[in-house]
Amino acid sequence: MKLSVLANLYAQYPLEETLAKLKALGVEAAEIGAGGYPGKAHCDPEKLLASSADFEKFKDAFKKYDIELCALSCHGNPVHPDEVEAKRYHDDFVNTVLLAEKLGLDTVITFSGCPGGAPGDKMPNWATCAWPEEYLAVLDYQWNDVLIPYWEKATKFALEHGVSRIALELHPGFCVYNPEKLMKLREAVGDDFDIILYNNPRFCGYQFEPIELKELAEQGIINGVKLADGRASYIQGMKHYCPDGITALYGHDYEPLPAFFAGADGWLSGLPGIFPKFCVDLFNLCTVQQDAPAARKLWDKMQDFIDYFITYSNNDPHWHEVFKYVLKCFGFNAGLPRMPLGDLLPEEKKKVDALLADMDVTIKATNLIK
Numbered sequence: 001m002k003l004s005v006l007a008n009l010y011a012q013y014p015l016e017e018t019l020a021k022l023k024a025l026g027v028e029a030a031e032i033g034a035g036g037y038p039g040k041a042h043c044d045p046e047k048l049l050a051s052s053a054d055f056e057k058f059k060d061a062f063k064k065y066d067i068e069l070c071a072l073s074c075h076g077n078p079v080h081p082d083e084v085e086a087k088r089y090h091d092d093f094v095n096t097v098l099l100a101e102k103l104g105l106d107t108v109i110t111f112s113g114c115p116g117g118a119p120g121d122k123m124p125n126w127a128t129c130a131w132p133e134e135y136l137a138v139l140d141y142q143w144n145d146v147l148i149p150y151w152e153k154a155t156k157f158a159l160e161h162g163v164s165r166i167a168l169e170l171h172p173g174f175c176v177y178n179p180e181k182l183m184k185l186r187e188a189v190g191d192d193f194d195i196i197l198y199n200n201p202r203f204c205g206y207q208f209e210p211i212e213l214k215e216l217a218e219q220g221i222i223n224g225v226k227l228a229d230g231r232a233s234y235i236q237g238m239k240h241y242c243p244d245g246i247t248a249l250y251g252h253d254y255e256p257l258p259a260f261f262a263g264a265d266g267w268l269s270g271l272p273g274i275f276p277k278f279c280v281d282l283f284n285l286c287t288v289q290q291d292a293p294a295a296r297k298l299w300d301k302m303q304d305f306i307d308y309f310i311t312y313s314n315n316d317p318h319w320h321e322v323f324k325y326v327l328k329c330f331g332f333n334a335g336l337p338r339m340p341l342g343d344l345l346p347e348e349k350k351k352v353d354a355l356l357a358d359m360d361v362t363i364k365a366t367n368l369i370k
Helices: 015-024 045-050 052-064 083-103 136-160 179-190 210-218 232-241 255-260 276-287 291-299 301-314 319-329 346-358 362-367
Strands: 002-006 028-034 066-072 107-110 165-168 196-202 222-227 247-250
Touching: 002 066, 015 052, 028 301, 045 052, 045 083, 052 179, 066 083, 083 107, 083 136, 107 222, 136 179, 210 222, 210 232, 222 232, 232 247, 232 255, 247 255, 255 276, 255 291, 276 291, 301 346
Parallel strands: 002 028, 028 066, 066 107, 107 165, 196 222, 222 247
Antiparallel strands: none
16 A cells, blocks of 8 residues: 555645655555645746756656646636636646646646536535525536537547546536536546546535445446545445455544554555555555554544544534644644634634643654654
């Protein structure tokens, strides 16, 4: 397993300093923001495409720290009803694809986008129901007049430039927010590119079951799934039904042991971002060494921390707020989560401080890097 992170968390640091920190933490690969919501702090495709010197310097930074550049992300809304906004996100997508081509990358990560509900609208309209009937008209306009025509052209452009994988994050607020809508878009625009189901959830729309994933995998439609709810039974079902080579990424933080022993191929969630060495060690104990007692013993050192923000807090404080604060405690100025989330309350900080103080020093040691 290679441990990869989305490097936007370190946007306030220069690229080389960010890669040095990631290397010291044991990270082996990185997804770099190249526009849209992730921003361009570490990678501005337009500038890198215009300057050979800047491009080579960008590439050399990854070689210097032996970190793989695995994908570029430009999450945005290229079908925004405001033409200025739409052009900004579209231009970011185009430049990201062109930069990916020059770098030899085949994967660009983004959102599907969400148009307005009718011509002339100024704001996106996320319609998720079929009644009253006005919503059917909204959905018909969004999909047939805007979304499908846009992605027909966008996927053709991507393929012409060597990007065969457009990884759409399934996220509320965008037209493609669950696997059903993902397949609807893919069937409409063609099947010449791979799909990774990212954040395949049970709490946000429709979730494919393992037997359905088997059909998609056998048809060559998908090659991997990030399982946001992390059920071991789901991973076990995937491994039973799906052909070899289909990647199952554990996407939660609370039950990694049963997920890993069930056959998860990797871990893509919050905890690896703040305790990377601990997470790699735990994964290896489960999957490489297959040492259940040692894995259980190691996980016991994390249990109180996990229980605080998952089991007992009822998502208040939110896990994102907790993780941002922990990074600050470790010397990283990661800023605050997006609104409506914010900083922890004083009593919540005291609780996290106490949990960190009681935590085994070996878990924290590799994270204390300034």
